[in-house]
Amino acid sequence: MSASELDAALREQLPSLRRFARWLARDPHAADDLVQSALERAIVGWSGRRDEQALRPWLFAIVYRQFLDGQRRSQRYAGLLSRLGIGAPDSQPSAERELLARSTLEAMRQLPVEQRSLLLWISVEGLSYQEVADILEVPIGTVMSRLSRARQALRRLSDGEIVAPALRLLK
Secondary structure (H helix, E strand, C coil), rough: CCCCHHHHHHHHHHHHHHHHHHHHHCHHHHHHHHHHHCCCCCCCHCCCCCCCCHHHHHHHHHHHHHHHHHHHHHHHHHHHHHHCCCCCCHHCHHHHHHHHHHHHHHHHHHHCCCHHHHHHHHHCCCCHHHHHHHHCCHHHHHHHHHHHCCCHHHHHHHHCCCCCCCCCCCC
């Protein structure tokens, strides 16, 4: 499909995408932003598409994923603000929760970069195991086992254990 054909196909889908985005976002300005970012992603990702016939469902999926990503991002941001004491005044963290959060952050800093990245992608950024597997270009089972080891190391560090990297003896 040429660039002009893609442009025409995307323009044809605009009313449906806007309607769907307005239903999701419940705000016309946010819906327009959502459609714009989804179209940008679609144009950038078009070269990797294999099925040109499934344009409409693909666009709806992009809008939906963009919306969910935005929701997750805003929830993480609101959580961060509340932990920093900027949120609602009645939701101040207790000293125990504050100490636990600080010790977890310190334990995260001590983890190797690979383990820290896995934990951040899965637990903080909300990526799926498959998305992380695609990023690292490894099988999903490898991601799951590495994540399990990272969580175990984080638990040990949070409990105050000194964790030395496991060394293998090579003959």
